[in-house]
Amino acid sequence: MHPATHPTASAPDGRTYRTPLLRRRLLRGMLAAVLTLPLVGMAAACGDDAGSDGKTKISIFWWGGDARAQLTAQALDLYTKKNPDVTFETVWQANQGYFDKLATLTAGGNPPDIFQIDDNYLTEYAARNATLDLKKYQDSGDLDTSKFPPSLLQYGVVDGKLAGLAAGENTQGLVYNKTLLTKNGLPEPTTGMSWEEHIAWAEQVSKKTGVPGTMDASAIDKAFWVWLRQQGKDLYSGNDLGFTVEDVTRWFELWKDARDRGATPTPDVIHEGNATDITKQLVVTGKAGTSWVWVNQMPELKKNTADELGVIAYPGDPSAQWARASMYWSIFRGSKNADLAADVINFLVNDPEAVKLLGTDRGLPSNLDLRRVVSDDTTDEAMKQSIAVETELAETFGDAPQVPIKGHSKVRAELIKAAENAQYGRVTPAEAAAQFVEACKAAIAS
Amino acid sequence: MALTTAPDPTRRGTGSVRPDANRRGTGRIRHGEGLAGYVFLSPWLVGLMGITAIPMLLSLYLSFTNYDILTPLSEVEWIGLANYERMFTSDPSWWHSVRVTLSFALIAVPLKLAAALGVALLLNRAWRGVGLFRGLFYLPSLLGGSVALAIVWVNMFNREGAFNSFLALFGIQGKPWVNDPDWALETLMVLAIWQFGAPMVIFLAGLKQVPTELYEAASVDGAGRFRQFVNVTLPMLSPVIFFNLVLETINGFQGFTAAFVLSNGTGGPVDSTLMYTLNLYITGFTDLEMGYASAMAWVFLIAIAIITAIFFSTGRFWVHYSDGEDR
Numbered sequence: 001m002h003p004a005t006h007p008t009a010s011a012p013d014g015r016t017y018r019t020p021l022l023r024r025r026l027l028r029g030m031l032a033a034v035l036t037l038p039l040v041g042m043a044a045a046c047g048d049d050a051g052s053d054g055k056t057k058i059s060i061f062w063w064g065g066d067a068r069a070q071l072t073a074q075a076l077d078l079y080t081k082k083n084p085d086v087t088f089e090t091v092w093q094a095n096q097g098y099f100d101k102l103a104t105l106t107a108g109g110n111p112p113d114i115f116q117i118d119d120n121y122l123t124e125y126a127a128r129n130a131t132l133d134l135k136k137y138q139d140s141g142d143l144d145t146s147k148f149p150p151s152l153l154q155y156g157v158v159d160g161k162l163a164g165l166a167a168g169e170n171t172q173g174l175v176y177n178k179t180l181l182t183k184n185g186l187p188e189p190t191t192g193m194s195w196e197e198h199i200a201w202a203e204q205v206s207k208k209t210g211v212p213g214t215m216d217a218s219a220i221d222k223a224f225w226v227w228l229r230q231q232g233k234d235l236y237s238g239n240d241l242g243f244t245v246e247d248v249t250r251w252f253e254l255w256k257d258a259r260d261r262g263a264t265p266t267p268d269v270i271h272e273g274n275a276t277d278i279t280k281q282l283v284v285t286g287k288a289g290t291s292w293v294w295v296n297q298m299p300e301l302k303k304n305t306a307d308e309l310g311v312i313a314y315p316g317d318p319s320a321q322w323a324r325a326s327m328y329w330s331i332f333r334g335s336k337n338a339d340l341a342a343d344v345i346n347f348l349v350n351d352p353e354a355v356k357l358l359g360t361d362r363g364l365p366s367n368l369d370l371r372r373v374v375s376d377d378t379t380d381e382a383m384k385q386s387i388a389v390e391t392e393l394a395e396t397f398g399d400a401p402q403v404p405i406k407g408h409s410k411v412r413a414e415l416i417k418a419a420e421n422a423q424y425g426r427v428t429p430a431e432a433a434a435q436f437v438e439a440c441k442a443a444i445a446s
Numbered sequence: 447m448a449l450t451t452a453p454d455p456t457r458r459g460t461g462s463v464r465p466d467a468n469r470r471g472t473g474r475i476r477h478g479e480g481l482a483g484y485v486f487l488s489p490w491l492v493g494l495m496g497i498t499a500i501p502m503l504l505s506l507y508l509s510f511t512n513y514d515i516l517t518p519l520s521e522v523e524w525i526g527l528a529n530y531e532r533m534f535t536s537d538p539s540w541w542h543s544v545r546v547t548l549s550f551a552l553i554a555v556p557l558k559l560a561a562a563l564g565v566a567l568l569l570n571r572a573w574r575g576v577g578l579f580r581g582l583f584y585l586p587s588l589l590g591g592s593v594a595l596a597i598v599w600v601n602m603f604n605r606e607g608a609f610n611s612f613l614a615l616f617g618i619q620g621k622p623w624v625n626d627p628d629w630a631l632e633t634l635m636v637l638a639i640w641q642f643g644a645p646m647v648i649f650l651a652g653l654k655q656v657p658t659e660l661y662e663a664a665s666v667d668g669a670g671r672f673r674q675f676v677n678v679t680l681p682m683l684s685p686v687i688f689f690n691l692v693l694e695t696i697n698g699f700q701g702f703t704a705a706f707v708l709s710n711g712t713g714g715p716v717d718s719t720l721m722y723t724l725n726l727y728i729t730g731f732t733d734l735e736m737g738y739a740s741a742m743a744w745v746f747l748i749a750i751a752i753i754t755a756i757f758f759s760t761g762r763f764w765v766h767y768s769d770g771e772d773r
Contacts, residue, residue, distance in 0.1 A: 413728075
């Protein structure tokens with residue numbers, strides 16, 4: 001670093017000039033900075049969707065694996081073929097981190113026109129007005145929902161607004177390792193077994209095979225939810241919790257008993273299984289005899305194991321299960337291409353060719369007519385299996401519950417935390433239940 | 447920097463008091479370079495303003511609001527100190543993350559520095575191939591906060607991981623380290639300590655600066671190895687120790703990547719790896735409470751500033767600048 005000026009050199013008269021000069025230089029510097037700003041802005045603007053050639057680019061964002069990406073791209077290509085003026089900017093990624101990214105995109109003012117969302121987040125987005133109310137397209141007929149099961153359609157309604165249109169239907173499915181059972185001469189579990197019977201069965205499996213019979217479901221919200229409905233309760237009632245500390249205690253105790261009897265893996269393995277990643281489900285990693293998943297995940301699970309898998313309803317009365325929208329298509333409220341986006345969604349759920357392409361990857365097709373076509377046509381064994389089970393369960397489906405309320409994603413995280421705390425034996429089921437309910441109240445209050 | 451070197455117009459007009467042709471020449475060129483300088487500087491200025499300064503100020507503002515990411519900024523509500531109040535009075539997970547972070551930093555940072563200093567002392571000898579070892583020990587730090595490394599770590603310290611296979615050689619039954627709430631944080635500490643390369647290199651440089659005559663004088667006075675280390679090496683190295691301590695403490699508090707990867711972004715098992723920054727991330731991006739997360743970030747910033755200030759104020763009691771008299 002050079003010394004700025006010689007202190008001896010003309011300091012007195014120099015000072016009188018220095019200030020204005022400094023200011024001018026500073027101003028000039030700022031000017032330079034300001035001049036470059038638009039450049040940066042322009043560079044960013046180049047990525048905008050308004051094509052100059054009369055074409056419109058619709059951005060669309062979903063989570064899923066390679067298979068889903070391929071199928072979706074094919075369906076969208078089909079749309080472009082029929083509507084050459086519309087092209088797509090597709091972005092997809094794994095489930096983990098998807099909603100972080102979606103939130104960031106939204107905050108950055110650059111959200112996709114169409115995005116995939118599920119019931120864990122639908123209300124979070126709808127309550128904050130991030131989703132467009134699709135009712136007007138439904139009313140105008142641009143969005144044809146006449147072939148949808150009414151309860152499935154209703155499961156996308158938040159505060160009287162159609163926040164998302166079901167991209168498919170699924171329901172809870174208990175997946176078990178068939179190969180393991182047949183090899184050891186054990187009976188397969190059946191729909192309608194009580195929870196106690198299920199745990200007794202799992203205990204048998206553990207003893208005979210050395211592989212823990214069943215994954216511990218205490219941290220799994222969808223299992224807890226089904227169990228609650230079987231007790232005449234629900235996860236939510238209005239804007240409040242639909243259960244009490246006593247309910248949670250009984251749920252946690254049920255599974256403590258299962259762990260004590262050796263029906264489940266050790267807590268660290270259960271912890272692995274609590275990750276949402278399909279490839280980490282214990283039934284495919286061979287660390288447990290069952291996994292608690294969604295029926296439409298069967299084909300994806302099948303890809304990750306050489307063993308044969310079976311799928312049934314969760315234990316207890318199967319009428320506690322309902323036709324759940326496995327995921328929705330939603331349109332961002334501020335989308336400039338909302339009308340077109342609605343047409344694309346309509347195409348994805350109602351066009352025979354597109355629906356056939358997409359198959360049951362996002363769940364059974366929402367359009368009942370096309371659902372029949374797809375189930376008749378499919379050759380994929382795992383897909384056939386999941387369709388068969390869902391169709392069978394559909395006969396006993398109970399009413400759909402209300403869509404989970406704002407704060408639900410936090411509630412799920414708290415359930416895992418509390419249940420694991422009990423699994424590791426750090427607290428009693430009652431303590432864990434109290435901790436969970438308190439945390440839930442805070443989560444849904446904010 | 448450029449501002450202070452502004453040439454003096456008086457001097458140019460009247461000729462400088464000290465006739466120095468060279469200086470005047472560069473002065474004139476500098477004048478023309480001024481604008482160019484700013485132009486060249488502008489990407490950095492834009493970056494500073496756009497990526498650091500403005501977002502920081504915005505987050506300060508947001509920390510007093512209920513901003514939730516999804517709502518447009520124009521619609522956020524000013525809620526005063528409510529976020530800060532909630533943090534200190536009614537958020538057990540905030541306090542928990544403070545505890546986790548403090549225990550992480552209190553254990554990992556001193557051990558990391560000790561490891562760095564120990565290895566630096568070993569590598570400060572003129573052994574054959576010492577350069578190779580320096581490189582090897584520095585290697586883990588090059589991999590820094592990488593996600594890949596964290597994934598490797600998780601697999602190594604699993605129930606079926608390499609570490610347990612190693613323990614099994616000695617008949618020791620290992621634990622599912624990363625999946626055990628009592629050990630997950632410790633596993634992360636070991637990872638942090640293992641990456642001691644950066645402070646080690648700085649220690650090495652510091653050790654090279656210690657004049658050998660001090661050791662010679664000490665050994666003439668009959669000081670053994672240990673006395674030499676305590677009475678010569680440590681005091682002479684204290685500025686470097688201080689530098690490393692400050693830097694690594696700040697680093698330790700900001701640990702994020704490994705905890706995020708190990709816990710799938712949840713801070714689990716049972717919040718055992720819920721580092722402050724991870725909690726902040728979850729609050730902002732998963733729970734969508736960005737206003738509250740901003741408040742957390744500002745408390746964090748102030749806390750780190752205070753800790754650093756404490757280090758600086760205690761520094762005068764133990765940091766020895768040998769050239770202090772010269773300045």
